[in-house]
Amino acid sequence: MSTNDTPRHDELVVTHAPEGVVDPGLPPHQPRLGDTDPKASKRSERIVAALFGLSVLGSIGVVVAYFAFPPGESVSSIQQSNMFLGLGLAFCFAGIGFGAVHWAKSIMNDHEKVEERHPQRSSDEDRAAAVEVLKEGAADSGIARRSALKGGLITALALLPLPVALPLIGNVGADWDVSKFRHTMWRRGTRLMTDPTYRPIRAADVTIGSVVHVIPEGLHHDELESDQSFMDEKAKAVVLLVRLDERDLKHTEGSYHGIVAFSKICTHVGCPVALYEQQTHHLLCPCHQSTFDVADGAKVVFGPAKRALPQLPITVDDEGYLIATDDFSEPIGPSFWERVK
Amino acid sequence: MTTTRLERASAGTADFLDQRTGIGVAVKNFARKIFPDHWSFLLGEIALFSFVVLLGSGIFLTMFFVPSMTEVHYEGPWAPMHGVEMSEAFASTLRLSFEVRGGLLMRQIHHWAALLFMAAIVVHMLRVFFTGAFRKPRELNWVVGFTLLILGLAAGFTGYSLPDDVLSGNGLRITDGVVKAIPIIGSYMSYFVFGGEFPGTDIIPRLFTLHILVVPGLILALIGLHLFLVVLHKHTQFPGSGRTDGNVVGFPLFPVYTAKAGGFAFIVFGLITLMAATIQINPVWNYGPYDPSPVSAGAQPDWYMLFLEGSLRLMPGQTEYVIGGYTLSLNVLIPAVVIPGLLFTVLGAWPFLEAYATGEKREHHVLDRPRNAPTRTAAGVAIVTGFFILVLAGANDLIATHFEMSLNDITWAFRVLFFVAPVFAFWITKRICLGLQRRDRDLVLHGHESATIVRLAHGEYIEVHKPLDEHELWLRVNYSSPRPIEIEPAEDSRGVRRKGYRADRIRRRLSEFFYADRIEPVSAEELAAARAHQAEHHALLEGEGRHSAAIPAEESTSTTVDVEATSDR
Numbered sequence: 001m002s003t004n005d006t007p008r009h010d011e012l013v014v015t016h017a018p019e020g021v022v023d024p025g026l027p028p029h030q031p032r033l034g035d036t037d038p039k040a041s042k043r044s045e046r047i048v049a050a051l052f053g054l055s056v057l058g059s060i061g062v063v064v065a066y067f068a069f070p071p072g073e074s075v076s077s078i079q080q081s082n083m084f085l086g087l088g089l090a091f092c093f094a095g096i097g098f099g100a101v102h103w104a105k106s107i108m109n110d111h112e113k114v115e116e117r118h119p120q121r122s123s124d125e126d127r128a129a130a131v132e133v134l135k136e137g138a139a140d141s142g143i144a145r146r147s148a149l150k151g152g153l154i155t156a157l158a159l160l161p162l163p164v165a166l167p168l169i170g171n172v173g174a175d176w177d178v179s180k181f182r183h184t185m186w187r188r189g190t191r192l193m194t195d196p197t198y199r200p201i202r203a204a205d206v207t208i209g210s211v212v213h214v215i216p217e218g219l220h221h222d223e224l225e226s227d228q229s230f231m232d233e234k235a236k237a238v239v240l241l242v243r244l245d246e247r248d249l250k251h252t253e254g255s256y257h258g259i260v261a262f263s264k265i266c267t268h269v270g271c272p273v274a275l276y277e278q279q280t281h282h283l284l285c286p287c288h289q290s291t292f293d294v295a296d297g298a299k300v301v302f303g304p305a306k307r308a309l310p311q312l313p314i315t316v317d318d319e320g321y322l323i324a325t326d327d328f329s330e331p332i333g334p335s336f337w338e339r340v341k
Numbered sequence: 342m343t344t345t346r347l348e349r350a351s352a353g354t355a356d357f358l359d360q361r362t363g364i365g366v367a368v369k370n371f372a373r374k375i376f377p378d379h380w381s382f383l384l385g386e387i388a389l390f391s392f393v394v395l396l397g398s399g400i401f402l403t404m405f406f407v408p409s410m411t412e413v414h415y416e417g418p419w420a421p422m423h424g425v426e427m428s429e430a431f432a433s434t435l436r437l438s439f440e441v442r443g444g445l446l447m448r449q450i451h452h453w454a455a456l457l458f459m460a461a462i463v464v465h466m467l468r469v470f471f472t473g474a475f476r477k478p479r480e481l482n483w484v485v486g487f488t489l490l491i492l493g494l495a496a497g498f499t500g501y502s503l504p505d506d507v508l509s510g511n512g513l514r515i516t517d518g519v520v521k522a523i524p525i526i527g528s529y530m531s532y533f534v535f536g537g538e539f540p541g542t543d544i545i546p547r548l549f550t551l552h553i554l555v556v557p558g559l560i561l562a563l564i565g566l567h568l569f570l571v572v573l574h575k576h577t578q579f580p581g582s583g584r585t586d587g588n589v590v591g592f593p594l595f596p597v598y599t600a601k602a603g604g605f606a607f608i609v610f611g612l613i614t615l616m617a618a619t620i621q622i623n624p625v626w627n628y629g630p631y632d633p634s635p636v637s638a639g640a641q642p643d644w645y646m647l648f649l650e651g652s653l654r655l656m657p658g659q660t661e662y663v664i665g666g667y668t669l670s671l672n673v674l675i676p677a678v679v680i681p682g683l684l685f686t687v688l689g690a691w692p693f694l695e696a697y698a699t700g701e702k703r704e705h706h707v708l709d710r711p712r713n714a715p716t717r718t719a720a721g722v723a724i725v726t727g728f729f730i731l732v733l734a735g736a737n738d739l740i741a742t743h744f745e746m747s748l749n750d751i752t753w754a755f756r757v758l759f760f761v762a763p764v765f766a767f768w769i770t771k772r773i774c775l776g777l778q779r780r781d782r783d784l785v786l787h788g789h790e791s792a793t794i795v796r797l798a799h800g801e802y803i804e805v806h807k808p809l810d811e812h813e814l815w816l817r818v819n820y821s822s823p824r825p826i827e828i829e830p831a832e833d834s835r836g837v838r839r840k841g842y843r844a845d846r847i848r849r850r851l852s853e854f855f856y857a858d859r860i861e862p863v864s865a866e867e868l869a870a871a872r873a874h875q876a877e878h879h880a881l882l883e884g885e886g887r888h889s890a891a892i893p894a895e896e897s898t899s900t901t902v903d904v905e906a907t908s909d910r
Contacts, residue, residue: 012704013587017819019865024811026583026590071439073418075626078438082445086618089446094611100604108597115375115589117575117706120478173532180538181528195634213634221412221426230412232538235514235633264634269518269653269673270539271511272636286638287515288654289738289748302749304653304672306661334518335661335670336527 012119026112034106044106048099055095061088182331184216184236185228186312191217192241192261192322200321206243206259211276214239214261216324236332238264238272239312241322242294244281250296254313259322261312262298263332266290268305270334283309307335376598377578377591381468386602388461389564390609394454395496399553401447407433408503408549410542419626427630430505430545434625449617455500457613459493459645466490470691470721473709474577477702480692482570485563487689492560497645499552504623505545508640510631513544515653522673540631577708580819582812586706639738651734652676655756680731687724697848698855700826712781713820715774716855719767726766730759771858778860781817784809785863786871797881805882808875822862825852 015023034041065084071077122130143150191200195213198220206212216237224230239261246258254260262283266273271287281295290303298309310328317323331339344352359365376382409429415422417432418439437444466486469475475483502509517539521527536543575589584590592598628637642650653676660671687694695717711718733740734755741748788806796802809817828845832838 010587012706013585014703014821015585015819016821016862017815018863018868020868021814021818023585023815023819024582027581027812066442071442071445073420073439075624078445079621081442082449083618085443086446086449086614090611090615090618092611093607093614097604097607097609097611100600101608102604104597104600104604108600110592110597112378112590113373113375113593114583115575117587117589119704120574169533172536173529174537174541176529176532178528178532196632215634229538229542231410231540231542231631231633235539238634266518268658269522270514271518272634274634274636275638286636286640286738287511288650289752290658300658303752304656304658304676306658306670306672334521334673335668336521336531337523337525337667337669338528339668340663341666 012117026114029111032106032110041107044102048103048107051095051099051102053095055092055099058088058091058093058095062092064088181236181333184327184332185219185233186216186237186324186327188324188326189317190324191317192239192314192324193217193219195238201241202320203256203259203316203322204320206241206322208243208245208258209278210243212241213264214241236265240264240273240276240283241314242276242281242283244295248281248295254311254325256314256316256322259314260294260298261314261322261324262292262294262309263312263328264309265333266305267300267307267309268303268334273309371572372595373593374572374575375589375591375593376576377584377589379579381472382576383605384461384465384468386605387609388458388465389568390606391454391458391461391613392560392564393606394610394613395451395458396557398447398451398454399557401443402437402451403553405433405437405441405444406430406503406549408546410505410540410545422626422629425630428505428545430503431625431630434504434506438626446614446617449620449622450613451500452622453616453620454613455497456643456645457609459497459643462486462490462493463645466688467721467725471711471718472577472579473705473714473717475692476705477696478574478704479570479577480696482567482574483692484689485567485570487685489560489563489567491685492556492563494645496552496556496560497643499548499556501643501646502548503545503552504625505631506623506625506628507631507635508625508628508637510540510633511636511640512642512646513540514633519653519673519677522670522677524667524669524674540633575706577706580707580710580816582815584707586704589706639742641736641739644732647735648728648731649677649681649735651731651737651755652680654737655731655734655752655759657756684724684728694851695855698826698851699823700848700852701823710820712774712777713822715771715778715858718774719771722770723763723767727759727763730755730762734759775858775860782860782863785814785817786867788875795882803878803881805878806875818863818868820862822859823856824859825849825856 017023032040034044062085065081065088069077069081069084071081121127138144192212192214193200193216195215198215200217201212201214215234216239218224219230219233219237221230224233240263241259241261243259246252249255249258249260262273264272264274266285266287268285268288268290271285273283273285273290273292275284275286276282276294277284281293282301283292283294283298284290285292285303285305288304290305291301292298292305292309293301297311300306300308310330310332312328313325314322315325355365407429411429412426413429413432415425415427415432415435417435419435422435434448437448439445469483469486502513517531517535520530520534523530531539534544534547535541536547576591578584578589578591592601629635641647653673656672656676658672660675661673662669662671709717734752737748737751737755740746740751788808791805791807793805794802795805808814826849828849829839829842831842831846
């Protein structure tokens with residue numbers, strides 16, 4: 001294919017060997033068993049055919065399994081259906097695959113062939129011609145002489161992203177009211193309810209050492225206001241309630257007879273802090289292992305979080321049920337730029 | 342000449358196509374195109390075929406999956422979830438598993454294929470890196486492949502979140518936390534992603550569109566470009582006699598690679614299907630639908646996200662600062678943005694960095710043996726080591742529970758190792774490479790030990806060395822060993838400081854980092870001297886008529902070494 005003006009392939013060849021050592025060329029071809037022994041060659045052919053046959057059996061197996069093993073209602077029945085369908089399909093694929101590869105390796109001509117490479121760059125003549133046609137095109141367009149055209153086109157193109165992006169960016173963040181995640185459903189007097197059973201919690205029923213997963217009263221599909229989303233509210237309002245021996249608590253404000261309530265959302269990146277270790281009063285986030293000391297205002301004792309879990313101040317109402325005395329004193333969850341503003 | 346019906350039919354079809362497309366020229370040029378053979382060239386193919394599986398199984402899944410966060414009560418056959426509130430996305434995932442025949446198989450095929458896709462991309466990238474296949478003219482294709490890696494991560498991430506189970510939901514919550522940590526615009530970015538407050542009702546449909554249209558579309562286009570460039574450049578080949586930068590040695594596309602690569606595609610399909618048939622993955626019916634309150638311990642993301650998870654786990658929390666009333670969460674930004682940013686920048690820019698340090702402008706089509714590029718190999722191992730430490734750190738809770746160790750101690754150990762281990766890995770890998778180069782030198786000069794010790798008439802013992810055959814000799818001497826680049830002095834002859842000296846000096850430093858430690862390749866003089874020496878031995882042995890007693894090697898290993906050392910040098 002190479003003509004006189006294209007760069008020659010031997011320009012590419014660079015040797016680093018010391019003088020006197022020359023490239024001996026490709027090593028001699030090693031014959032395979034089948035190249036010399038017709039019996040071995042025949043055997044390879046039979047193996048390839050058998051592998052293709054295996055694929056046919058696999059296909060039949062899939063059809064049988066489809067009707068014989070419906071997924072059903074239990075884990076074992078869906079696993080059974082999955083396994084038989086899958087094994088059939090696997091044989092169906094692998095039979096063709098191994099058959100074709102074995103064919104290529106044992107029967108097809110295995111003498112290596114050599115092809116020349118050519119440098120990627122175009123020849124100088126081609127480059128010059130390319131520049132020439134571009135110049136011609138530019139001259140035809142008249143862009144060089146008419147600067148108003150150039151400026152106009154550039155300005156129009158530069159502005160184009162704006163009308164395209166504005167509607168997208170304008171709508172994609174809903175109302176952009178980022179102050180919403182500073183507040184939760186908790187108010188003065190909101191009862192603490194168990195999650196997911198949704199029952200109020202009597203302070204006297206909470207034993208020392210026990211842990212209760214808590215949501216605010218009103219966070220229920222039947223009671224939510226129309227503008228409230230269950231998931232959005234729950235994602236902010238979940239609380240973990242723990243009762244300690246009152247003498248173990250380092251600060252008692254916001255607590256009630258040793259019962260303390262903290263936001264369950266980690267101040268690192270927002271996983272639910274769900275593991276409570278009774279002996280040490282430590283709360284552990286299973287995602288990144290930030291560890292908080294419940295006895296000491298849920299301060300961080302280890303891990304990637306910086307700030308303590310926000311505390312939900314609680315007391316009891318006339319009937320002895322636990323209620324909040326206010327919302328959290330600061331935004332819950334992970335930090336954000338304007339958090340303390 | 343008689344023709345069969347089949348031959349007439351295919352000739353007719355070929356004529357029809359060629360008259361309308363001129364395809365004959367393409368067939369003539371490409372059907373017998375030569376591709377070199379090596380097992381490591383199959384790694385990229387695994388990625389390609391896994392992607393084919395992802396497309397196929399993905400199309401199946403879209404027929405049944407409902408990308409909606411509308412809350413429904415589950416009423417399907419899976420009893421433990423009866424009446425449970427869940428999104429339509431989760432409910433349709435359960436339907437796929439329990440009611441659609443083959444649905445669970447397709448889900449598991451899709452998930453396993455995704456894991457294999459990413460693994461194959463990474464290992465393929467390592468092969469390209471360690472053999473220097475990214476050098477000119479393939480730098481652009483490295484960048485294309487690198488972009489495919491990033492897109493693969495994006496595809497994995499967007500797909501993982503779709504079933505809306507409690508694990509993936511917590512993954513999204515972590516994403517929200519990371520997004521919020523971005524300075525100045527973090528809160529708005531969170532609204533941008535979730536369409537308002539987390540979790541909202543937009544994220545699953547949005548991820549779905551990205552996952553089934555945007556990301557795979559881009560991947561498909563870039564795979565096309567990637568393969569086009571492979572064909573344009575012709576594949577690289579491993580070094581050896583007869584293989585040069587000016588040729589390509591191997592087997593023709595038709596029929597050898599049609600059968601080998603086509604067959605290999607089916608083997609990959611079969612392997613993925615076998616895994617899906619026998620190894621359970623992501624049993625969402627056990628996890629339950631997303632709920633912001635529960636979380637399970639010992640939950641890990643898919644493997645390709647583990648390094649980010651580990652990175653987040655290792656960073657101490659003290660690094661969150663409030664400056665002028667604004668919160669800067671370096672405890673999140675460094676591990677989740679800076680570390681991956683650094684990793685990916687170094688990876689993406691590597692071919693250009695290395696070309697800058699070498700100052701070489703020529704094309705490379707013969708691969709490097711990793712030992713012959715010690716600094717590159719060492720840097721690659723160091724990067725892999727750092728990545729691996731982060732992956733392990735992402736599983737620190739499992740390590741703690743399995744080996745009954747303190748989670749805090751493990752975390753501290755990884756914090757230290759993250760800095761120490763890559764440096765150590767760099768140092769030791771470079772030493773090993775230089776050692777292997779020295780060994781190549783010794784082999785070239787002295788040949789292989791034959792384990793035959795001969796006592797000469799005057800009492801000297803020598804070990805007979807077998808010279809390398811010409812093919813092995815060529816392999817071990819024909820490699821480039823660049824020296825650090827030279828730069829012009831800071832001042833010209835009249836003592837005027839020249840422009841661009843500072844940039845040159847940086848370049849010189851970089852070049853020294855790459856090439857200052859080097860093993861001098863065998864010179865022609867050394868080789869001649871070694872050959873003369875061998876001839877001398879040979880003559881001596883011939884002169885003795887080989888009557889001297891040959892001592893069996895195993896009885897005299899230690900003396901052998903001594904005698905050889907004195908006689909050879």
